[in-house]
Amino acid sequence: MTAFDLYIGNKNYSSWSFRPWIALRQKDIPFNEHLVPFDFENGNPDFADFSPTMKVPVLKHGDLTVWDSLAILEYLADVHPEKGLWPSDLRERAWARAISAEMHSGFFALRSACPMNMRRPVEELIVGDDVKKDVARIVRIWTECLEASGGPFLFGDFTIADAMFAPVVSRFLTYRLSASPAAARYCEAVKSTPAWQAWEADALKETWIVAAEEI
Ligand SMILES: N[C@@H](CCC(=O)N[C@@H](CS)C(=O)NCC(=O)O)C(=O)O
Numbered sequence: 001m002t003a004f005d006l007y008i009g010n011k012n013y014s015s016w017s018f019r020p021w022i023a024l025r026q027k028d029i030p031f032n033e034h035l036v037p038f039d040f041e042n043g044n045p046d047f048a049d050f051s052p053t054m055k056v057p058v059l060k061h062g063d064l065t066v067w068d069s070l071a072i073l074e075y076l077a078d079v080h081p082e083k084g085l086w087p088s089d090l091r092e093r094a095w096a097r098a099i100s101a102e103m104h105s106g107f108f109a110l111r112s113a114c115p116m117n118m119r120r121p122v123e124e125l126i127v128g129d130d131v132k133k134d135v136a137r138i139v140r141i142w143t144e145c146l147e148a149s150g151g152p153f154l155f156g157d158f159t160i161a162d163a164m165f166a167p168v169v170s171r172f173l174t175y176r177l178s179a180s181p182a183a184a185r186y187c188e189a190v191k192s193t194p195a196w197q198a199w200e201a202d203a204l205k206e207t208w209i210v211a212a213e214e215i
Helices: 015-026 045-049 069-079 090-105 108-113 129-149 160-175 181-191 194-205
Strands: 004-008 031-035 058-061 064-067
Touching: 004 015, 015 069, 015 160, 015 194, 058 069, 064 069, 069 090, 069 160, 090 129, 090 160, 108 129, 129 160, 129 181, 160 181, 181 194
Parallel strands: 004 031
Antiparallel strands: 004 058, 058 064
């Protein structure tokens, strides 16, 4: 089969890149990784070589280019139906898609106040009401899914929904955003995956600093 080539940004900060990467690794789908670091001032002109939007992640599969993290994950699910990237049950799949879309198009307060930054020492961050509202909604999503599925992941086994929320898990842990025991158990389950551990080990070795993400 034609190889997948995944273009990503800095592992410490690139929350969107983390989503397809963790899904590919967690589902044992082989791929070639191309890490192209951001240029913090002006954007990296090298992104023009592979990305129609000058953003990452981008997936290349033969002569096909797919950009946008959720579109990449959908494509991987289409190419590898046997990998269980979406839940097999119709109703669960609908729910998984709904929460993935909600994640993809929302939670702006959380995203801007609490950037993904795996190197940042773990320390509680005092956040405003808008972030608290996002956190409460996410905890509710996770709790409802975990109660219905029994865990350890949102729909039992690891799916695209977990990949979509992996960067949020990172933020919850780094900034100690929730005291919910269900959220803590879920964060631990995602963080314990071999795929997370491999990404984080690489992120911790990076030395690039994006000042805007260091809050
Ligand atoms: N909706 C897009 C967002 C992609 C995105 O914003 N990527 C950021 C990195 S996490 C980026 O490439 N930024 C580079 C830049 O803006 O120069 C997706 O889900 O892939």
